[in-house]
Amino acid sequence: MADALDPQDVAQYQLGDALLVGGSGVRAWDSTGREYLDCVSGTFNLLLGHNHPEVMAAIREQTERLVFASSSFQTEPTNEVMRELVRISPENLTRVNLRSSGGSTANEGAIKIAQHHTGKRDVIVPFRGQVGQTLAAASLSGSSRMRAPFPYRFPGSVHVPEPYCFRCFYRQHPDTCGFWCVQRIDDFIDYASSGSVACLIIEPVSGVGGNVIPPPGYLAELKAFCEERDILLIFDEIQTAFGRTGQMFAADTFGVSPHIMTVSKGLTGSGLPLAAILTEERMSGWDRSLHGFTYGGHTLSAAAAVKTLEIVQRPGFLENVRASGAVLLDRLRALRADHPIVGDVRGLGLMLGVELITPDGGKAVAETHAFNKELHRQGVITRVSEHGLGNVIELRPPLVLSTADAHLIADRFGAALDELP
Ligand SMILES: Cc1ncc(COP(=O)(O)O)c(C=O)c1O
Incomplete structure (x- = not known):
């Protein structure tokens, strides 16, 4: 050989x-x-x-019953994950889309839902924000280094300074600034957007961006800002969900619930692919073919997620x-x-x-x-x-x-x- x-x-x-x-x-x-x-x-x-070990046992048991079902069908584990996600997430998030298997595609789904619901286009993303690695998600992400090599980029992103108090873009201090990094987003909307903004997507704690933790009150201010302008606020909780910040969601840690939330990474406990988009009731009822992937809502991953969600609530x-x-x-x-x-x-x-x-x-x-x-x-x-x-x-x-x-x-x-x- x-x-x-x-x-x-x-x-x-x-x-x-x-x-x-x-x-x-x-x-x-x-x-x-x-x-x-x-x-x-x-x-x-x-x-x-x-x-x-308990997640491995749940996967093994599910392997013996059914490894995969298409999303034209229901399965016990996918039903249970959806129920649990809605039960433990902030109260206003009552609907779940379980048709993605990773963070990038969940974020894109969230943006599609926001555009579909509002009839508007642009996406605001903080500097250093990580939306993902697909062409659209990389175009939207808040770092030019991830966009530089690619000539064709998805249009419609507006990047704005993030609440990085250690290196404040506006050279302000959080005790006295009055949240310039929220209020000045108006200038970006007026002069850098198409004038039609569907949503703002933010990691409550910017992960890849350097563990940037917003100062107290920032996210509440941001939500009020978005609501006044009919912009949907999306929390990317792909790194922060399921206890990472010490509460079930970063939304709980900061006491602010978004209009849409994406989760993925930790959901299956020990590494199987699965992602979910949670939305408010008003965004329910779209055609499922608008956003779905072969391996989204994977049956084995769902079995691992059911066990994981049980463990994190102990x-x-x-x-x-x-x-x-x-x-x-x-x-x-x-x-x-x-x-x-x-x-x-x-x-x-x-x-x-x-x-x-x-x-x-x-x-x-x-x-x-x-x-x-x-x-x-x-x-x-x-x-x-x-x-x-x-x-x-x-x-x-x-x-x-x-x-x-x-x-x-x-x-x-x-x-x-x-x-x-
Ligand atoms: C905050 C955040 N959003 C989105 C993504 C993209 O997730 P995935 O790699 O599963 O597509 C990541 C991945 O690192 C992430 O950290």
């Missing part, structure tokens, strides 16, 4: 170095036996960690997220005392970001890369914001993180910082 090809010689893109062969909870290990603390939960999606589950998140946040913040490169540490629940700065307060991009590599060497998997181009280390460990492991992660952060030149 001919020698097997090196995978890097067949992949059309750069592969990662390690070959992962197993995982359990917060830990994963590679083919050399090296163990990692997976502080990004796979791709921010393994809400319950690698191979949660007594003590969210308390654990808040407790281990508080330990991690406090410990990481304490590192600032000895390491001036750590400019800001921000977090809600188990969604944290560590922003590295240059001595003059600029973005320490090269250092953030070096730090991320060093963390990897120390057995901690993290990511760098803005698809690897930013200066924020992103942490989203599985929500089953123990406080002992939170301390272990912080210890390794300290050790990795000590190694930085």
